Amino acid sequence: MPRCTGMWAVAIVLAVSAPALAHHSFAVYDHTRTITLRGTVTKFQWTNPHGFIELDVAQNDGKVTHFTVELTSINMMQRVGWRSNMIKAGDQIQVVAAPLLSGEPVALGLEVVLADGKTMSLPVPAVGSFKRTETQE
Amino acid sequence: MRAGEGGSLLAAAAGLLIVASQAMAGQAPAPDITGSWMRQGFTVGVRPGGQANQSAPPPAPPPPLKPAYVKQWQDRLQAIREADAKGQPLATNAVGCLPDGMPGMMTAVFPLEILQSRGQITIIEEAYTQVRRILMDRPQKTPDDIEPGFFGHSVGRWEGDTLVVDTIGVKENVRYQNVPHSKDMRIGERMRLVAPDTLWNEITITDPEMLEKPWTFTFAYQRMKDYTLLEYICEDNREYSDDQGRQKIRVDPAQR
Numbered sequence: 001m002p003r004c005t006g007m008w009a010v011a012i013v014l015a016v017s018a019p020a021l022a023h024h025s026f027a028v029y030d031h032t033r034t035i036t037l038r039g040t041v042t043k044f045q046w047t048n049p050h051g052f053i054e055l056d057v058a059q060n061d062g063k064v065t066h067f068t069v070e071l072t073s074i075n076m077m078q079r080v081g082w083r084s085n086m087i088k089a090g091d092q093i094q095v096v097a098a099p100l101l102s103g104e105p106v107a108l109g110l111e112v113v114l115a116d117g118k119t120m121s122l123p124v125p126a127v128g129s130f131k132r133t134e135t136q137e
Numbered sequence: 138m139r140a141g142e143g144g145s146l147l148a149a150a151a152g153l154l155i156v157a158s159q160a161m162a163g164q165a166p167a168p169d170i171t172g173s174w175m176r177q178g179f180t181v182g183v184r185p186g187g188q189a190n191q192s193a194p195p196p197a198p199p200p201p202l203k204p205a206y207v208k209q210w211q212d213r214l215q216a217i218r219e220a221d222a223k224g225q226p227l228a229t230n231a232v233g234c235l236p237d238g239m240p241g242m243m244t245a246v247f248p249l250e251i252l253q254s255r256g257q258i259t260i261i262e263e264a265y266t267q268v269r270r271i272l273m274d275r276p277q278k279t280p281d282d283i284e285p286g287f288f289g290h291s292v293g294r295w296e297g298d299t300l301v302v303d304t305i306g307v308k309e310n311v312r313y314q315n316v317p318h319s320k321d322m323r324i325g326e327r328m329r330l331v332a333p334d335t336l337w338n339e340i341t342i343t344d345p346e347m348l349e350k351p352w353t354f355t356f357a358y359q360r361m362k363d364y365t366l367l368e369y370i371c372e373d374n375r376e377y378s379d380d381q382g383r384q385k386i387r388v389d390p391a392q393r
Contacts (some may be wrong), residue, residue: 022246022264023234024376024384025226047372049234068388070375075247075263075367101224104388 022073023049026124029098029108033133037067037095037107044087046074053087053095053109069095069109076123091115098130167295168330171253173366174358176245177335194337197354200316206347213315220383228378230310234371236265238287238311239304240324240340243356250366258293258300263366277303285320287311302326319346334360 039057051071056064071077074084087093092115097107109122110130124130177193202210220227236242243249247263258271269288276292283290283306293302304324312318325341336358343351375387 022231024229024232025221027221027224027226028384028386030224045373048369049371049374049376052373052375070386073247073264073369075369078367100386106386106388 022076026098026108026126028101029130030101031098031130033099033131034096034110035099035107037069037097039067039093041087041089041091041093042066043089044084044091046084048073048075050074051077053093053112055093055095065105067097068106069097070106071109072122072124080121080123082120086114086120087112096132164295165297167253168298168300169253170251170258170300170328170330170336172251173361173364174245174249174251174336175361175364176249177357177359180245180248192331194339194355194357198352200314200342200352201349202316202347203349206317210316217315226384228376228382228384230312232376232378232384234265234374236267236287237262237313238267239269239289239291239307239313240326240342241311241313242267242269242288243326243338243340244313245356245358247369248361248364248366249358261366263369265371266369271300271302277305280305280320285309289324298329300326300328302328317347318342318344321346331357334362336360 037055037057039055041053042056043052043054045052045054051074053069053071055067055069057067058064074082094113095107095109096111097109100106100108108124108130110124110127110132111122112120114120121127200210217227231237237244237246242260242262245262249263250261252259252261256273258273260269260271261267267288269291271291271293273293278290285306285308287308289304289307291302291304293300295301302325304326305322307318307322307324309318309320322342322344325343327339327341329337329339331337337355338358339353339355341351341353342348375389377385377387379385
């Protein structure tokens with residue numbers, strides 16, 4: 001049954017990649033849904049053990065909510081083509097992210113649409129374990 | 138002649154001298170393992186390059202812990218699984234930006250760099266800029282003569298085409314795969330090129346107090362010909378361990 005074989009392949013990949021974390025577990029983030037954040041960058045922080053995007057997101061009622069988007073290690077990002085000058089304060093960007101389970105305004109970045117429209121993925125280990133629902137925040 | 142050519146010629150001449158001196162001493166030249174390496178199918182965020190050896194070493198067996206320690210280890214794994222399922226993972230040493238130490242750094246979650254120099258082989262793991270020094274052709278010290286550390290005290294020698302390394306003196310809180318060990322743990326390594334760009338490292342851990350028999354497993358690495366290790370500094374670590382040992386992220390009001 002090819003279908004079952006495929007499912008096992010996914011399970012094995014997840015099992016193998018789960019320990020491949022240089023710094024910390026991503027279990028603090030919701031694996032059942034993603035949010036889509038559209039906003040203005042206040043800071044793009046190119047640091048280890050993780051990079052960060054600080055983002056002001058305008059709500060429907062006009063209020064602004066600040067979100068911190070945690071990224072992977074910048075070493076992993078650099079290996080898949082990210083550069084420190086790709087985002088700067090003031091840029092309008094869109095981020096698909098897995099929110100923190102605690103409800104605090106922090107999320108794990110999975111994909112970013114840059115100000116120039118280019119889409120960049122984050123090399124999050126076992127990224128397939130995050131279910132993409134893309135509800136707009 | 139340009140300056141760069143002069144340097145290359147000097148380096149080539151020095152290399153020939155080393156090979157010549159080894160030949161005169163009746164030794165085959167040591168295999169060239171200098172360079173960057175990724176763990177096959179494991180190192181994160183890298184795309185394989187070059188020609189990989191398609192054969193893979195057998196998967197690691199579970200650690201042959203003595204019964205008294207099997208339960209301690211399994212309880213810890215169960216606690217990790219339950220905490221993850223609740224979305225409240227347990228903090229590891231790495232959450233505090235502490236390095237993997239030995240033998241964890243040899244899993245090469247990030248790439249490794251191996252440097253061969255006179256009397257020493259140095260291995261660097263990119264994450265946390267971990268460095269271990271293998272002192273060549275020297276007797277191992279006794280445990281009483283060294284202070285415990287993350288990487289221990291390593292001595293090595295070439296046995297034909299195989300680099301044989303012995304490591305002692307790893308801190309008891311430095312654990313690979315959460316497996317407990319005593320201060321008397323000894324890590325043996327046998328590194329060998331099984332193909333020009335494929336390095337296997339057979340690791341054997343012995344611990345008379347906690348293991349029933351030696352625990353042996355093999356890591357396979359693939360050469361990364363055009364990769365230079367990146368720097369890695371824990372410049373802003375927002376993760377921390379709370380008072381119950383759970384991993385938390387600092388939500389920083391200063392960033393708003």
